[in-house]
Amino acid sequence: MTSIDLTAPRDQPHWLDVASRYRVALTLAFLVIFPWITPYEALAVNILVLGLYALGFNLVFGYTGLLSFGHAAFLGTGAYGCGIAIVSYKIGWFGAILIGTASATLLGVVMGFLAIRTRGIYFAMVTLALSMCVYYAFYQMQSLTGGENGLRGVNLQTISVLGVSLPFINPTVKYYVILAFVAVAIWLFSRILASPFGAVLEAIRENEERARACGYDVARTKLVAFIISGAFCGLAGALNAIHLSIVPIETLHYTTSGQVVMMSLLGGMGTFFGPFVGAAAFLLIEDVLAMLTSHWQLFVGIIFIVFVLFFPRGIWGSLLQWAERK
């Protein structure tokens, strides 16, 4: 909702400005009741986790204007980092999530360092190529990662939270445990967007040359944004690993990078809540179409094209624009 809070003069603040001020609380309130309105809870967890993945991606895509085609590497590294810590090193679930997130952050430093000086299509290509290297690296480390079979056995029957043992198998418990992490991430994300650093990201997205002329180190700012984005996506990956109990090798596949681009465009890039809308829309479309036809990917493609051509602001972005005019 950040695109709204900087608009025309008004005698009283528009209700959207007010809503934008409370965007974290509103988003969390919605996510707390969310599992009660979805058909089944596993879907709610999927949307939550992929929504976080899209949120992290949105920092570079929607807020900084960088199209990365390699974000699967962060989701995958976060997932494998967490999964391997649990399966091979018997590390506790909480520590494993931190390890997954930290691994993705570190990867962000390396990938960002190599890619950040390129622009536009070259940036997309370099990030794609680097993510494919990551894919093969994990694919080859069979003994740790399970290779093409994926990493199995990330099973958490019960988890202990501050000494209390919770049945993680229970979908409701699982949803709210994962939501606790997502909530912290959403709050952090909002703080970053509202900070002076967030302002510089927007300035770079709007006009890189002018941002540089104003005195900003554009390359370094982009690098920091890329690393932070990697951290958020890595957390999403780690949560996905404990959610699914396995890490499929497809997590690192370039189609997973494409998915997050689609979710962002469907939801609305550069909007605060758009990533969750996009993740929900994407998963629902996929679910419904897969039930109706075996050519569902074709229809997903068509829907995607319609959005790019006619609703470039995505579902949430278009709704906001419509509400703003009211």
Added chain:
Amino acid sequence: MSDPVLVAQNIGMSFGGFVALKNVSVSFARGKLTAVIGPNGAGKSTFFNVISGALTPTAGQISFDGRDITGTPPHLFARMGIAKSFQITNVFPELTARENVRVAAQALSERFQLFRNRDSYGALIDKADALLTLVGLGARRFNRARELAHGEQRSLEIAMALAADPKLLLLDEPTAGMSPEETREMMNLIARLAEQRTIVLVEHKMKLVMGLAEHLVVLHHGELLAQGSSDDIRNNDEVKRVYLGQGAVAVGGRA
């Protein structure tokens, strides 16, 4: 010149094979308004890009406040105190006028501050509003930059350049594309700014700057053709020859 703020020595700039600047040496006096004039394509904007850091010259040296700054990364120029407004409007279109200026002002203090709210820096907002008022955009501060009229965007350019508290303010054809009325207001604004600042102004309409500028620098085909006071330039035969044929520009324009 006793105390130049910026000295450009033997500046050369080529794009591939094309030589846009050749052996240009100019000093800019502190506290004065200098105008860089010359016909279109003379190399004025290129020269500005060199002294504002956007381009690294292929030959020569620039010093600022007595320090050699040739080859310094472009983003450091604004922090050193050299700010430029662009000939072709170059703002942040989707941000409000206030946010455009605020983010320009923030660059002075920005140190990757991730966790404070940008609105808690009230001083930056006050500064942005004061600058917008100074350039006549006070009432437009909540409008997005792209919603402003062309002339207003030109003024926004200047407010953004001023936000860096520059020791040297470079204005590249601030009146480009403006109506005569807007042009008059802009020249008045520049005259007011010049009372307390060191300004270098690019203008291809010589008439506008005659009398206003204390020193004039004439570029032609990438070379320094002449420099001096309004009277020196007005009576310079070579300058007359260059500007002849450009009928509209009366060399003898009233001071």
